[in-house]
Amino acid sequence: MSDKQWRVVHYINQFFGQFGGEDQADMGFVLKREPVGPGLTLAKELGDDFEIVTTLICGDNYFARDPEERSREAHALLKEIDPDLLIAGPAFAAGRYGVACGAMCKRAVEEMGIPGITGMFEENPGVALYCEETFICETGDSVRDMLPSLKRITRLAVQLLKGGENPRLVCRENLPSPQEFEYYSRGVIRNEYTPESTAERAVRLLLAKIKGEHYVSEIVPERMESYQAPAPIEDLDQCVIALVSDGGLAPKGNPDGFSGRGNLVWSTYEVESFFPEDEADQEYEIVHTGYFPDQVIEDPYRLVPIDVLRELKAEGVIAGIHPAFFSTSGNATVAKRCAHIGEEMAEEMRKYEIDAVILTST
Amino acid sequence: MIGVKRVLVGASITSPLGNPMLPREAEKSLRRAYIEKALKILQTDVSTCEIFHL
Amino acid sequence: MKLEIEYLDILSVESGEETQIEDHTLILNTDELERELLKDGRLASVDIHTICPGEHVRVLNLLDVIQPRCRLGDGASNFPGFVDPLQTVGHGKTRALRGVCVLVSNPHTQRKYSAFLDMSGVAGEMSRYAGQIGISLSPHPAPAVAERDFEDAVKIAGLRAAAFLALRGEGQPVAETEVFDLDIPFPGASELPRIAYYFQLYSPQHDHLGISDPIFYGTQVRGLRPTLLHPNEILDGGVVGAHTIRSLDTYTVQNHALIRELYARHGSELIFAGIVCGVAVLDPADRNLNAQMAANLAKNALGADGIILTKIHGGLPHVDLARVAEECEKQGIKTALFNQPLISKGRLPETVPFTSDMLDLIITAGATLERIRVPLSADTFLGGDENTKIYSPDPVIQRAGDASIEVEQFLIAGVHDLLGGSLIVVKNY
Numbered sequence: 001m002s003d004k005q006w007r008v009v010h011y012i013n014q015f016f017g018q019f020g021g022e023d024q025a026d027m028g029f030v031l032k033r034e035p036v037g038p039g040l041t042l043a044k045e046l047g048d049d050f051e052i053v054t055t056l057i058c059g060d061n062y063f064a065r066d067p068e069e070r071s072r073e074a075h076a077l078l079k080e081i082d083p084d085l086l087i088a089g090p091a092f093a094a095g096r097y098g099v100a101c102g103a104m105c106k107r108a109v110e111e112m113g114i115p116g117i118t119g120m121f122e123e124n125p126g127v128a129l130y131c132e133e134t135f136i137c138e139t140g141d142s143v144r145d146m147l148p149s150l151k152r153i154t155r156l157a158v159q160l161l162k163g164g165e166n167p168r169l170v171c172r173e174n175l176p177s178p179q180e181f182e183y184y185s186r187g188v189i190r191n192e193y194t195p196e197s198t199a200e201r202a203v204r205l206l207l208a209k210i211k212g213e214h215y216v217s218e219i220v221p222e223r224m225e226s227y228q229a230p231a232p233i234e235d236l237d238q239c240v241i242a243l244v245s246d247g248g249l250a251p252k253g254n255p256d257g258f259s260g261r262g263n264l265v266w267s268t269y270e271v272e273s274f275f276p277e278d279e280a281d282q283e284y285e286i287v288h289t290g291y292f293p294d295q296v297i298e299d300p301y302r303l304v305p306i307d308v309l310r311e312l313k314a315e316g317v318i319a320g321i322h323p324a325f326f327s328t329s330g331n332a333t334v335a336k337r338c339a340h341i342g343e344e345m346a347e348e349m350r351k352y353e354i355d356a357v358i359l360t361s362t
Numbered sequence: 363m364i365g366v367k368r369v370l371v372g373a374s375i376t377s378p379l380g381n382p383m384l385p386r387e388a389e390k391s392l393r394r395a396y397i398e399k400a401l402k403i404l405q406t407d408v409s410t411c412e413i414f415h416l
Numbered sequence: 417m418k419l420e421i422e423y424l425d426i427l428s429v430e431s432g433e434e435t436q437i438e439d440h441t442l443i444l445n446t447d448e449l450e451r452e453l454l455k456d457g458r459l460a461s462v463d464i465h466t467i468c469p470g471e472h473v474r475v476l477n478l479l480d481v482i483q484p485r486c487r488l489g490d491g492a493s494n495f496p497g498f499v500d501p502l503q504t505v506g507h508g509k510t511r512a513l514r515g516v517c518v519l520v521s522n523p524h525t526q527r528k529y530s531a532f533l534d535m536s537g538v539a540g541e542m543s544r545y546a547g548q549i550g551i552s553l554s555p556h557p558a559p560a561v562a563e564r565d566f567e568d569a570v571k572i573a574g575l576r577a578a579a580f581l582a583l584r585g586e587g588q589p590v591a592e593t594e595v596f597d598l599d600i601p602f603p604g605a606s607e608l609p610r611i612a613y614y615f616q617l618y619s620p621q622h623d624h625l626g627i628s629d630p631i632f633y634g635t636q637v638r639g640l641r642p643t644l645l646h647p648n649e650i651l652d653g654g655v656v657g658a659h660t661i662r663s664l665d666t667y668t669v670q671n672h673a674l675i676r677e678l679y680a681r682h683g684s685e686l687i688f689a690g691i692v693c694g695v696a697v698l699d700p701a702d703r704n705l706n707a708q709m710a711a712n713l714a715k716n717a718l719g720a721d722g723i724i725l726t727k728i729h730g731g732l733p734h735v736d737l738a739r740v741a742e743e744c745e746k747q748g749i750k751t752a753l754f755n756q757p758l759i760s761k762g763r764l765p766e767t768v769p770f771t772s773d774m775l776d777l778i779i780t781a782g783a784t785l786e787r788i789r790v791p792l793s794a795d796t797f798l799g800g801d802e803n804t805k806i807y808s809p810d811p812v813i814q815r816a817g818d819a820s821i822e823v824e825q826f827l828i829a830g831v832h833d834l835l836g837g838s839l840i841v842v843k844n845y
Contacts, residue, residue, distance in 0.1 A: 132761075170542065170840060171787065175845055185844045189759060189843070191842055194839055200677055200836075202779045203681060206611065206777065207686065217778050219755060232405045232408075234405070236405060257811070289528070290621065291375050291732075292622075302382075302393070307390060334766055
C-alpha cells in the first residue's frame, strides 16, 4: 500500500461552485483550496490515495468566449500547484460547460503533462471537439446521473494513475479500454490480444454472413460525404492551372521535412527553379516509401507534367501555369489529415487566380 | 476515389504520366494525351464520382 | 490429395560429432551443416549459432524463419525449385520438427528494412519464435556474386538447412500426426457451404532493385494470372515467404492458419472448396482482368458460396484485394477480406483504402505498423552487430545496440501473421 497521495485539481462552473446560476455565468476564475459542491462526493469516491488540493471555479460564459485563452489563463493559475491529475465537471448536456471542461483537460494534457478526465452526455458538443484530446466519460443528460458519473470518472482516474500496462494491448500502454471504462473513443487504433485467432474469426463471421445470421464486421466502412462538384471550366484559354502531387517530390535534402510514411506536411516549390526550362541538372528526391521511385527521379515530369503544360501555354490552349507547384507525400496518412492538407492548400490557392487544379498521385 | 468527382486513371503507380518503356518523345506525347484528357474532364459537368480513362 | 505431417518435438539442442536427433535433443555439428549449405557455390561461408529462449540475443537482418521439415520417401523433393528438383508437393508424408526454427539472416543486406528477433525482453515476449530454439544462419557471399543472386542463395540456405535438420529425425518417435486430406468434392455433393480462399501471394511495389523474390516452386510470380493451387502444396513447401518477412515468413506459410482452420471445419461446417492464388499489380487494366479471372475461377471452377481473402503487407495490396472481392460479390460469392490498419490515430473506418458498398465484412489482420518501444535486452548480436541500423520511418538513426529502440511491430518476426495465425484484433480506443 503506497502512501503516495495523488494531487487533483477539480474544475467546475459557477453553478456547481455554488456561486449562482446564469446570473453568475460571467464570473472569472476563483480558486479554492478544498473540494466544493460535487467535489466533496468526488473526494469521497477517490479515497485516501487522492487529494483534491484545489477547486477552480469559473463562469460558463466567461470561459466560452475564448476557451483557448481561458484555459491558458487557468494554466497560469495552476502552475504552482503541480497537480498529478485534472478532473473537470462532469458537464452532462451543458454545452458551454462541456467545452470549458474539454479545453481545461486538453490544456492539462498538453501543457502540464498530466491526465485530464471529464464527463459529458454524448450529444454535448464538447465530446466531438475534445474526445481525442482527453478522456471524456459517458454520462446521462442531467445531474441525476452525478453519482454514477463520478464513479466512472474515479474508476478511470484510479486506472490511469495507479494501474499498470493494459495486458490486453500489444503495445503495453496504460490505456484502458473505452468499452470497459465507459469513455468515448479517443480515435486511436490499437492491437488487442484476443483468444480467437484472425483465421477463426474470419471463418466464423463468413459462415454467419452466408447463412444470413447476424454478424458484425470488424471494420464498418464509411460512406463518404457527398458534396457538389465544382462547375466545369468554360473558357479553357483563360484558365490558369495549378499542379499538385502527393508523390513526395521534394528538393534534395528534403528541406521541409516530408516524412516517407504518415507524412503531415506540404509545401510549394517554384516551378521555374524546380523545373528549369533548359533542364539543367536539378536535384530531387522522393520522400515516399509506398512506391519504387526511380522512374519519377529519372523524369519528374512523369509525376508533375510541367513540360506538357508549358507546351499548352505556348500554344494558347491554357492561359497560364501557376508559378508554384504544391507538393506533399501521401502514404498512410490518416484521411482526416489528408483532408486538412487539401483545405490548407485550397486556402493558399484562393489567394491567387487559379482556375483549376490537376493533382497527380502515385 | 473516395468521394472525388473527377478522376482520371493514370498510366501506372510508379509513373502516373509516363511510360519508361517508350522513347522520350513518344512518352511526352502520351503525357500530353493524359493532360488533354484531364483538361477535357475539367470542362465536363459531373454530379457523381466519375472515373475516366484515357 | 492427402498429406500427413509427422511432428517430432525438440526440447533441447547440443553440439556433437554428427548432426542427429536423439531423445528430443537436436545434436548439431555446425561444420557439417555449413558444408551442406556451401554446396551452393554462391556462399563462401556461413556463421551458425544455436540460441535458446531467454538468451540475451538479438538476431538482425532476418530474411526468413523456417520450420525444419522434410518430405519422406524415395525421391521426395524438399522445397522444390529452391532446394530440390521440381515436383508437386502436398502428398505423402512430411516430417516436421516442433520447438526449433531456422533463422536465416542476410548480414550484407542493402534493403531499407529487415526483420529482427529478440530471444528475451519486450520484443521476445511478443514473438512466437522467441519461445523456440533458434538455429541462426548468417551466410557470406563468394566473390563476385551479385546482390540479388546472393539474397536468393541466403534464402535457399535457410530452406536447405530446414530440410537437413528434419532429415536427421529418422527413426525418432512421432509426437503427433496431422492429416490434411482433401479431394475437393464437386458442387452438389453436400449441403454445407463451399468456402474458397483467395491467397494474394505477392505485390510488386517492394521489389528490391526492381527484381521479384522467388516464392512459388522456386520462381517469382510478378506476372502470375490467377490460378488454382491445392492447399497441401502451400503447406508442404510449394510456396515460401518473401525475402523480408513483413509478417509473412516461410514458417507462417508452412503453418498457414487459415488453411488449417478451413481444414479443421471441412466436412462438418463447410466444404473447403479450394484456393485461388493471385498477385497484386500496378496496372489498373491488369488488376481488373485478374479480379475477374479470380472471381471466375472461384465461382465456376470451385463453386464457391463464400471466399476469404488474405493479403501481402502494404497499401496497394488492399486495393487489389478489394477488386477481387468486389468481382466475387458480383458473382454472388460472399466475401470476408483481411485488412491491416496502417495508422495508429484515427477511426477504424478511415483505415480502409477503398469504398465499396458490396464489401461489408472486413477482418482486421493486425495493425502491423503500430509502434513498440523495445529496451535493449541483448548483449549478443547475430546476423549483424550493435551498429546495424534498425529501420524507423521517422528521420532518426537507431542502431541495434541502442539502449532503447522504437519499431513498427511488423519488423519483429513472429508478432503479426498475415495468414490469420495471430491472436490479435484491432480496436478503436
